[in-house]
């Protein structure tokens with residue numbers, strides 16, 4: 001998969017620039033990619049695309065949306081040099097879990113856990129993850145008032161996290177295509193801050209019930225030398241759902 005991705009890198013860069021130009025802001029890009037996650041899984045379920053095409057599209061969209069998010073964070077016209085720095089980070093972060101995730105999905109299809117053509121659940125009606133374009137997902141999550149750890153346990157109990165049904169598969173796909181855009185947007189901003197000579201950074205947590213212990217700890221540790229703190233979504237158990245932000249000085 002890494003080989004395939006490397007070969008198509010220039011193509012991905014071009015597509016990412018188009019995507020960034022089109023959606024302009026990270027939250028809009030994220031919403032758009034959530035809608036695409038749903039469309040993709042529906043396409044597979046309804047046999048509009050073959051497995052090979054689904055797999056390839058997952059790879060392409062995961063990388064292109066992450067690159068587009070970096071471009072939005074970098075906010076310059078001549079972003080190519082900084083974007084080159086994002087590439088190995090994106091590949092290293094996303095491809096190993098994506099490979100595993102795709103293998104799991106394939107297994108569920110082959111063993112009949114996920115049935116192709118099964119339309120017993122209409123996930124368009126489920127307002128899944130707020131995947132309906134324009135819907136806001138994170139806020140709904142927060143209203144439920146449980147932290148990510150509790151949520152993880154709950155998901156595991158209900159086999160929701162495993163992607164064993166078409167709707168939960170779509171929400172897992174969104175965790176590759178959509179939610180990581182936040183972290184990569186921050187990576188883009190970080191590269192700029194580093195370039196501008198900022199010396200310190202701090203990670204500010206959202207002080208709500210969902211903020212995990214790791215994010216609280218970063219938040220409380222205050223200012224650190226630039227480069228010493230992980231980007232939001234890294235080094236915390238919120239993962240891609242983390243919505244800490246970074247300040248520089």
Ligand SMILES: [Zn+2]
Nearest residue numbers: 212215236238
């Ligand atoms: Zn966290």
Ligand SMILES: [Zn+2]
Nearest residue numbers: 215242243244
């Ligand atoms: Zn966080």
